[in-house]
Amino acid sequence: MKVALVQVASPDGEDRQGRIERVERTLRGIQGADLIVLPELWSAGYFHFDQYEALAETLDGPTVSMCSRVAAELGVHLHLGSIVERAANGQLKNTSILLDPQGRIAHQYSKIHVFGYQSLEASLLTAGSSLLVAETPFGRVTGTTCYDLRFPGLWLELSNRGVEIVIVPAAWPAARREHWRLLTSARAVEHQIFVIACNAVGEQEGVELGGHSRVVDPSGAVLAECGADEQVLMVEIDPEQVARVRKEFPVIADRLPAYDNLTN
Numbered sequence: 001m002k003v004a005l006v007q008v009a010s011p012d013g014e015d016r017q018g019r020i021e022r023v024e025r026t027l028r029g030i031q032g033a034d035l036i037v038l039p040e041l042w043s044a045g046y047f048h049f050d051q052y053e054a055l056a057e058t059l060d061g062p063t064v065s066m067c068s069r070v071a072a073e074l075g076v077h078l079h080l081g082s083i084v085e086r087a088a089n090g091q092l093k094n095t096s097i098l099l100d101p102q103g104r105i106a107h108q109y110s111k112i113h114v115f116g117y118q119s120l121e122a123s124l125l126t127a128g129s130s131l132l133v134a135e136t137p138f139g140r141v142t143g144t145t146c147y148d149l150r151f152p153g154l155w156l157e158l159s160n161r162g163v164e165i166v167i168v169p170a171a172w173p174a175a176r177r178e179h180w181r182l183l184t185s186a187r188a189v190e191h192q193i194f195v196i197a198c199n200a201v202g203e204q205e206g207v208e209l210g211g212h213s214r215v216v217d218p219s220g221a222v223l224a225e226c227g228a229d230e231q232v233l234m235v236e237i238d239p240e241q242v243a244r245v246r247k248e249f250p251v252i253a254d255r256l257p258a259y260d261n262l263t264n
């Protein structure tokens with residue numbers, strides 16, 4: 001299975017429609033991928049907090065529509081990263097979406113841990129409250145978004161639900177790149193899963209995004225890592241490796257159902 005990581009910059013002066021058209025051209029140039037992955041909030045730009053309200057879109061808005069058309073025309077699974085979603089009740093959410101090769105929504109997830117450190121996300125967006133795992137031809141897939149990487153309880157829950165591949169769109173600042181590397185690797189190793197993590201690049205409102213999108217396999221090997229600029233990186237993964245690694249080194253089977261009943 002071939003995965004394409006697409007690092008996108010969302011520079012301050014570029015309008016959303018121009019960016020969507022630019023990314024569409026990039027996507028159309030990708031050949032031979034089974035799964036294409038984009039970063040968090042690339043069309044609005046994660047750090048463009050003053051534009052969230054104006055750029056919020058529904059699930060048939062400009063970002064999803066373009067990606068859906070491209071997924072269907074290329075016949076690929078496409079994880080479009082995330083959008084500022086305007087939900088039916090008017091709330092704004094950071095919603096990530098996986099499209100199937102027919103361009104239909106196969107999985108959606110609204111970020112549970114909205115970010116408040118040097119960020120207005122937590123005050124502008126409503127946290128999600130549901131977790132789904134999608135059955136795909138590659139296995140059981142889900143998404144978590146950026147800051148969610150820091151919360152092992154969420155990942156344990158996903159692991160308990162049988163997930164095998166976790167896609168992580170992000171707008172992770174370069175200032176904490178080593179945390180990004182450490183946490184993407186740690187989550188793959190502790191749950192014996194593939195972590196496919198796609199980060200934004202470039203500068204937004206004075207913040208440098210970290211890039212270094214990466215794919216970590218269930219044994220912890222880093223199969224690919226991008227640089228810090230816009231880039232498309234293809235990497236081959238074997239989804240069957242999850243079962244092989246777990247059989248060979250059965251850590252998941254040794255995990256206790258709970259640890260809060262141990263005596264002092």
Ligand SMILES: O=C(O)CCC(=O)C(=O)O
Nearest residue numbers: 115146147171172173176
């Ligand atoms: O946790 C971090 O250091 C970065 C998180 C973040 O930028 C985000 O959730 O968008």
